[in-house]
Every structure is written in structure tokens, then in C-alpha cells.
Amino acid sequence: MARCQCGGDGCNCVVIAGENAEVTGAGSTLNPYVVSAVIGCEDVRPCISAGDGISYDASTGVVSAHLSGQAGNNVAIGPDGGLFVPTGAATVSVGCGITGDGSASAPVTANTGAWPYACDVDTFGGVVACDSNGVLRSEPRGKVSMTRYGETRTYNRAVPAGRIQRADTFSTTITNPDTCRPAFVVVEREVDVFLTLPAGAGAATGFDGDEMYYTRNSGSSTISGAHAQGTKVLAGGTIPAGGRMTVTFDATVGRGSGGARYTQIIGIIRCLMISL
Template sequence: MVEAGTNVVVSGSGSAANPYVVSAEVPCEDVRACLSAGPGINFNQASGEISADVSGQAGNNLVVGPDGLYVATAGGAVLTGCGLDGDGTGSAPLVAATQAWPYPCSVDTEAGGVYCDSSGVLRSDPRPRMTFTSYFDERDYPDVPVPAAATTVIDSFTVNVTNPDPCRPAQVYTEREVDVRVVLPAGAGAGTGHGSDEMFYMRNTGTGTIVGAHAQATKFLPETFTLGPGATAPITLNATAGRGSGGAYYYLVNFVLRALIISL
């Protein structure tokens, strides 16, 4: 006797002319319980359908086409905006849209930089800055005799100059003016100036008194120091007088200091 079991079919009589034929059939419902989905695979146990599980993360180019899985090429899919060129393919990769270096110096050693800020925007080197500031002072004195020695400092004017650039050092250039008012009795003489120079000298050869003799002397000087980023430094302007004779005296000094601060 030959007896068919579950999912087994037996046919034939067992003779040479009609041998037994044993076949087995397993329903799909029984097989589905043995299958499960893994990474990259979707499995519908109710229908038995197996499909690709395509990630939805940004930047994923994998798609399911009518004939299978494929990765879309960048060509035709990448739209370039200002500053970009190329389509992302091997023959035309994405590049920065640049132009030829038009200067006689080397781009390798003289060109500035391009940087990415905290919001993802491209930035260039800091912009150059130029600042111009003026300082003034006028001081009265109780008829002080002009010193006999030449270029004697009679008073000083000091101001603090600040580099407004938080990124780069600055060179400071100053325009300086000093105006000393003197009184010259008959036969008196006096010289005035600033720094180490006597800029004006006058002697009264008449018989009357000259009141308010003066000359506004000007100098333009580069400072001997460089101001660091955001740094402050004092600048002193000295008023001088000298070669006083015959009772010459001074009673007023005007100070003018103008600062040009350049950072490139």
C-alpha cells in the first residue's frame, strides 16, 4: 500500500506499465510564514509580494524603474545657480564658476580666500576700511615767557586712536597742526613749532608791541607703529616754543590732530 500524506499526491498502480508517481505541492500560504523582510526589502505577507525598500533620506538617487532598480545620474538632474558650473557627470563635474586671473602677480601667493559662514553662505576676505578722525583743543595760558632754548616743549596734546577693523592691523597717518600765539614787545623775538621742528620765528624790529604773532604750522606723518585689530594707542602732539628774547611771551595754543586709519 502507498498512502499520500499532507500535500502529497500518489498516482499509478505500481506496475511496470503504470508505476507510482509521487508529487508534492506546498501552498503559498504555508511558505509565506517562513519569509520575513530584511534591510532594503519590503515583504507583504498577506499578498506574498516582495519589493525593494528605497530609503527616503535626502540625496538618495536610487529609484524603482519599470525594469528594475537604478540610480539616476546627475546629468540633467542638477540645476546650477550663480557661481556653479557643470552637471555632476563624470565628463562635467560640478565646479566653481571662475574667471581667468587678470593680474601680473601669482594667484597662488597673492589671491584672497573664500570662506563659509555659520549660515552656509560663501564669504570673501574682510572689506578694506579707511577711517578719518579729527581732534581739537585750545588752551589759554597766563602770559608765559617764551623759553630761551630752541624747540622747548611747552605743552602736549594726547589722544587715543582706535583701529575700527576687528580683523586686520591698520596703518595710521596723522596730520598735525600747532598754532602758538605770542606777544612781542619792541626788539623781542620768539620761535614756535611742534615735534622737533621750529616752524615759525619772528623778531619785532619796530618800536611798538606785536600782539598775537603766530603761524599755523602743519605736518603730515605716518606713525611708526601699526595698530592691531581693534587696538587702541595714544598719539601725542607736542607744542614747542624757543629762542625767546626781549620779554616775548605766549598766551594761547591751538592743537589739531587728524588721523587717517587704513586697513587693507
């Protein structure tokens, strides 16, 4: 250290120990200066405990996690000294259909009832689904609808003498209003045939080749407007969801004699659609 006029066994430099430091030695080759710095925990801990979530006890010098005392906070220090959240400690609000607090002994579950039917729940149980807004939804509600078609047509035709045969065709198209499920269809068909029967004349009426009535004028004068009505109720099959179906039937006449004529036919179709 030339500027301190150091040489040989002496040195004129003065080294002063600052805070938390210690200087030993004379600055000579055999006894050099030694600077030691000692920083205690009490000096370091206030620095590292200055942030959120950390506590420092000046009396003990212990740095620890700072747990908030705010209501609802469930963070705790476990037996091993680590932070943990007890199972089910989080606040769980349950309402209609939901039970439990989320703990191991009381998990959050759906409050279901017992299956009261003889059939298997795995096979015949319905579905509960979550919609786009996070709301639970059940299966679509069932639908029952009725549609009616009716038409009156006039004629002045002779009733054929042979076996019963088609006189006219009545038809309508129905639509399943349920866009979710197929509909089972029950169809009622009704035909009303009006006849003119001179004395001694006779005629048969019906539909779809089925003779349902035979009328004969056993009197001595003409019967005008003799009326026969036939009705059938039949299963019409199923219609796909939102689909369409055409329902049709033939009004039939036959076994005409004595100048029998048909003058009017009323065709009616009623359809009951059921989707469950």
C-alpha cells in the first residue's frame, strides 16, 4: 500500500470498522488487516418480512406465515408446520336438491329419492342435463295435440252393382309439433255417404274396401238423402320429431240396385299425436 507508506513490517494506513464490521491486524505482512462483517438474524428478518403474507416477531426473531383473520378464511398451519386447507373447510352453500358441506363425512351430493318403479333405473331412468347457461334441465315435457281435416264433396253417380269399390279418396298431411321426440299417432277416419234410393233400390257403403252399411228402400216411394256413417279408429304409426305424415282413406260404395245413386260424401280425419 504505497500511499500509506507501507513497507517492511509497518503501515501508516488507518482502517476503521463500520457498523456490523470488525477490523483486526496492524496492516503488516505478518499481521495484515482482517475485516469481518457479522449480520444477525434480527438485522435480516425485518427486510424479508416486509411483504404481505409474512409475520415477524421482534422479541423472538421468528419469521412465519401471516394468516388473515378475515371471516371465511380456512387456511391453517398443520402439525408438520406446513400450510393447508382442511377438507370441506371451504364455505359451501346448498339449496333445494343439494346436501352436504363438502367435508369427507358430508360430501356435496344430490338429494335424490328412491326409484319407486319395478323397471330398472339404469334402463328407464330419465336424463338431467346442463344447459348453456349452467342451469340444470330435465327432459322435454310431453306433448299431446289434435288435428282435424274435413271435406264435403257432391256427386250424382250411380252406385256400382258389383262388389264395394272406391268412390273417392280423402287425404291430409299432419306435422308433429314436438321437435324433440317422435309422436305416436292415433287416427280416426269417418265417412258419411248420402244416397238417393228409388223404391226397391239398395246400396252398400264403407271405406278402404270394408263394407260397413247396406241400406235398401223397401217402401213404394223414393228416399232422398239416406245417410250412412262409418268410423274407424286405428293406430297411424309414428312421426319423427318435427316430421310430417300423410293420412289417407278411400270412401267406398257398391252392391247398387234399383237405380241407387250417391249424391254426397263427407270425409273426416282426426289425428291424435302423443309424444312422451
